[in-house]
Amino acid sequence: MSTEAAEEKVVAKAQAGDQRAFGTLYSQYGRVIYSIIRHMIGNEETAADLAQETFIRAWRSLPRLQEPKAFGGWLRMIALNLTRDWVRADRPTEPLDGENDEEMARQWADDEAGPADRLRTSEQQRQVTEAVHRLNEDQRLVIVMHHLEGKPVAEIGRELGIPVGTVLSRLARGREALRIKLAPYVEE
Amino acid sequence: MDCAEILKILPDYTVGALEEHIAAHVRAHLAECESCRRELRALENTGALLGPMPAVDAPRDLWAAIQAQLEPRARRKPAWRVYWKPTVAVAAAAAILIAVLLAWPLMQAPVPLTPDLPVLATAEGTSYAEAQIAGAWDQPLADEASLALAMAVIEPENSGEMIQ
Ligand SMILES: [Zn+2]
Numbered sequence: 001m002s003t004e005a006a007e008e009k010v011v012a013k014a015q016a017g018d019q020r021a022f023g024t025l026y027s028q029y030g031r032v033i034y035s036i037i038r039h040m041i042g043n044e045e046t047a048a049d050l051a052q053e054t055f056i057r058a059w060r061s062l063p064r065l066q067e068p069k070a071f072g073g074w075l076r077m078i079a080l081n082l083t084r085d086w087v088r089a090d091r092p093t094e095p096l097d098g099e100n101d102e103e104m105a106r107q108w109a110d111d112e113a114g115p116a117d118r119l120r121t122s123e124q125q126r127q128v129t130e131a132v133h134r135l136n137e138d139q140r141l142v143i144v145m146h147h148l149e150g151k152p153v154a155e156i157g158r159e160l161g162i163p164v165g166t167v168l169s170r171l172a173r174g175r176e177a178l179r180i181k182l183a184p185y186v187e188e
Numbered sequence: 189m190d191c192a193e194i195l196k197i198l199p200d201y202t203v204g205a206l207e208e209h210i211a212a213h214v215r216a217h218l219a220e221c222e223s224c225r226r227e228l229r230a231l232e233n234t235g236a237l238l239g240p241m242p243a244v245d246a247p248r249d250l251w252a253a254i255q256a257q258l259e260p261r262a263r264r265k266p267a268w269r270v271y272w273k274p275t276v277a278v279a280a281a282a283a284i285l286i287a288v289l290l291a292w293p294l295m296q297a298p299v300p301l302t303p304d305l306p307v308l309a310t311a312e313g314t315s316y317a318e319a320q321i322a323g324a325w326d327q328p329l330a331d332e333a334s335l336a337l338a339m340a341v342i343e344p345e346n347s348g349e350m351i352q
Contacts (some may be wrong), residue, residue: 017260017261017262019255019258019260022258023251023255026251026254027251030246030250031243031244031245031246032243032252033246034244034245034246035241035243035244035246036241036245036249038244039239039241039242044247048246048247048250051246051250052250052253052254052257055254056254056257056258057235057321059254059258059259059261060259063261113318115240127237128237132238143238146238147238147239148238148239148240148241149239149240149241149243150239150240165205166205168200168204169205169207171203171204171205172199172203172205173199173326175199175202175203175231175234175235176199176231178234178237178238179199179230179231179234182234182237183204183230185233185237186230186231186233186234186237187226187230187233188226188229188230188233
C-alpha cells in the first residue's frame with residue numbers, strides 16, 4: 001500500500017473518532033507543524049501553544065474534511081492561519097524598548113553579529129513572515145512546503161494531489177508577490 | 189521578446205516552470221539585458237530569504253497535552269450494537285427461531301455463494317470514510333503498521349533538488 005493510501009485510512013479512522021489513529025497522525029505531522037510555527041514566531045512556548053491548538057482544532061473539524069488525502073495540506077493551513085492571527089493580534093512588540101534592549105545588547109555582546117545586525121535580521125524575519133501571511137492560501141501552502149520545509153515540487157504535488165505544473169505556477173506567483181513586498185531586502 | 193514580456197514570465201523562469209524553448213528565449217534576452225538580470229537577482233534573493241527553516245522537535249509532552257483536550261466523538265457503531273437492547277433482543281431471538289424453523293427445509297438445498305465485493309465499490313450513499321473503516325475492520329493495526337513502514341522507507345529520500 002502506498003504511503004498516501006495508508007494515511008488516508010488512518011485519517012478516515014480519526015474522522016470516525018479514533019483517538020489512537022489521530023495520535024498516529026500527530027507522530028507524522030507534529031514535528032513539522034511545530035517547526036513551521038516556531039520558525040514564524042520565534043518563541044518556543046507560544047509555538048507549543050499554537051501547535052497544540054492546531055491539533056485540537058483539527059480534531060474538532062476532522063469530520064467535515066471532505067478529502068482524507070488532503071489532510072496534510074489542510075492541517076498546515078490551520079497552523080498557518082492560527083499563526084497569522086496570533087502575529088496580527090494587537091500585542092505589545094516585545095523586545096524593542098526599555099530594559100529589554102539592554103538585556104538583549106548584553107546577550108549579543110559576544111556574538112559575531114552586533115546588536116544592530118541582529119535587530120535588522122529579526123525585523124527582516126518579521127517582514128518575511130508577514131509577507132508570506134499575505135499570500136493567498138494556495139500560494140502560501142506551496143511556498144511554506146517548498147522553501148521552509150525544503151520539499152521537492154514532485155513530493156508537494158503528490159501530497160496535495162495537484163500536478164507539478166500547478167505547484168510550479170503557484171510557487172512562481174507567490175515568489176512574484178513576495179518579491180514586491182520584500183523589495184527593500186531583495187533589490188540590489 | 190521585449191523586457192515587458194520577459195518580466196512577466198521571469199518568476200516562472202526562476203522556479204523552472206517554463207518549457208525549454210521559452211526558457212531559451214529568456215536566457216538569450218538576459219545575456220543582453222542588465223535591467224532584466226537585476227530583476228532576476230531580486231527574484232532569486234527572494235527565494236534565498238525564505239528559508240529553509242530549521243526542523244526542530246516538538247516538546248516531548250505536547251501530544252499528552254493535546255490528547256487531554258480531545259473531546260470524545262461518538263464513534264460509529266455497527267448497526268447490530270445500536271439496536272441490541274434487552275427488549276429488542278428477546279423479540280429478535282424469537283424472530284430468528286421462527287425464521288430458522290421455516291427455512292430449515294430450504295437450507296438442505298445448496299445455496300449459491302455471494303462473491304465478496306471490492307471495498308472501494310461503495311454503494312450510493314455510503315461515505316468514503318465508512319468504506320475505509322469497513323475495509324480495515326478485521327485488521328485494526330494494518331494501517332498504522334503499513335504507514336510506519338512506508339514512512340521509514342520514504343524518509344531518507346527527501347533530498348530532492350531545491351529551487352533557489
Ligand atoms: Zn530586458
